[in-house]
Amino acid sequence: MRRYEMMLIVTDEVEEDAAKAVVERAKSAFDAQGGRILDEAWWGKRALAYEIGKRDHGYYAVLDVEASAEAVAEVERQLKILDEVVRLKTVRPDVRIRAAG
């Protein structure tokens, strides 16, 4: 089990509630894989630095999780299938600054 930090960009073609539902889905996917959500941050609608798929805004969310590498790979696979997810990135921070969970 390791600590990961996943950032999601959800398309602004959907309403904010629908975007939050995508994040909930990511969280339940982690739960299903035996992961633990340590912290989550909702950045809301934010301007993208450049156009992605003809859209210049997106909803940002950051999840801090403790999970196995296989769990992260599986959650990433499930999320990539969703059309609402524009982009996602999972990093493994070496040192934690933000106190989590």
Added chain:
Amino acid sequence: MPSKPRTKSKKSDGGRPRKEKPCSICARGIEYIDYKDLALLKPFLNERAKIKARRTSGACASCQKHLSAAVKNAREMALIPYTTR
């Protein structure tokens, strides 16, 4: 990870050795360069949003390495442009 600040002297054009500024990241005691921390990354980009060279940014080797990785992560997540104009 960034180590303790270090200064080394380097000969400038005038011939007199000039003391190099310590790395600003190490001096601030930052132990993890987060790609989400745009306020931290912005000073290391020029006006074209390109990563400043090590001799311009004044970052030490290890900080520069972590910085460039963080900037590239931030670019992928559309937090920082790849280039402007």
